[in-house]
Amino acid sequence: MEIVVCVKQVPDTTEVKIDPATNTLIRQGVPSIVNPFDxxxxxxxxxxxxxxxxxxxxxxxxxxxxxxALKECLAMGADEAVLISDRAFGGADTLATSYTLAAAVKKLGQVDMIICGKQAIDGDTAQVGPEMAEHLMMAQVTCVSKIEVTGQTVRVEREHEEGYEIIEAQVPVLLTVLKSINEPRYPTVKGTMKANRKQIPVWTAGDMTVNPEQLGLKGSPTQVRRIFTPPQRVQGEIIQAGSAREAAAALTKKLLDAKII
Known part of the structure; x- marks a missing residue:
């Protein structure tokens, strides 16, 4: 099987900082990780x-x-990796991003399956995978928790709030997977050494068949108008009292005064 996996390097969520002037994430000096779903x-x-x-x-x-991020995936056992990087891709929303990734898949040639994580933890849109399938006119199944392949038929379990759906599709197919599908393996020492020696090709807009008007900011119908860090919640009050009865009485009085009860 020829399988393509789309991955994204994201900021460590414990270190997210926002530039109030540009409404974008500050990535400089912020630790980055491979998106966990990926x-x-x-x-x-x-x-x-x-x-x-x-x-x-x-x-x-x-x-x-x-x-x-790609080297980490190679260290896990992936065979090849390609970085899609060009200033022309800057400012892309999910539609422009999916268009660019779909163009890269077309350049790769014959593909039986594309697997994406359900969503990226920095945007949480869960849109790129399904949009790629639309660009490629390919069958898609989202929120997959189990995959079985028999010949040209892919049988998956799709998880939702009320249980599971069993869905079959013919290759080529695009799947987005949940964290419950497996436990990712750790990169091996041998794999890491091999990945560090491997030269990862970089494809720019000029290396793919694309419409420049559909790339980056130009090809993005949605734009972020404002982004901000929510204010820190005010901590609750600790009632000091000589006994549990006195503490309960003080709490009751405060709730009554606040007209909560």
Missing amino acids: KNAVEAALQLKEKHGGKVTVISMGPPQAAE
Whole structure:
């Protein structure tokens, strides 16, 4: 099977900072990680390769430092990696991002399956995977928690609030996976050394068949008008009293005064 996995390098969520002037995330000096859902996607692809054979190619759209995320995926066991990086892609929303990634998939050639994480933890839109499928006119199933392949048929469990759906599709197909699908493996020492020696190709807009008007900010129908960090919640009051009865009485009085009870 020829499997493509889309991954994204995201800021560590414990270190998110926002530039109030540009309404964008401050990435300089902020630790970056592979999007956790995308690690599950890589693991799912590797398990399918181990069972059915084939090749796993990992792609990512981002700045040059996103190559580190791709190297981690190579260390896990992916066969090839491609970085999609160009200033023309800057400011892309989910539609422009999915368009660019779809163009990269077309350049790769024959693909049986595309696997994406359900969503990226920095945007939480869960839109890029399904939009890629639309650009590629490919069948798609989201929120997948189990994958089985028999010949050209892909049978998956799709998780939702009320249970599971069993869905079958023919390849080529795009799947977005949940964290519950597996436990991602750790990169091995041997794999890490091999990944560090591997030269990751970088594709720019000129390397793919794309319409410049659909890239980056130009191709983004949605724009962020304002983004901010919510104010820190005021901590609750600790009532000091000589006994539990006195504390309960004081609490009751405060609730009555505030007209809560």
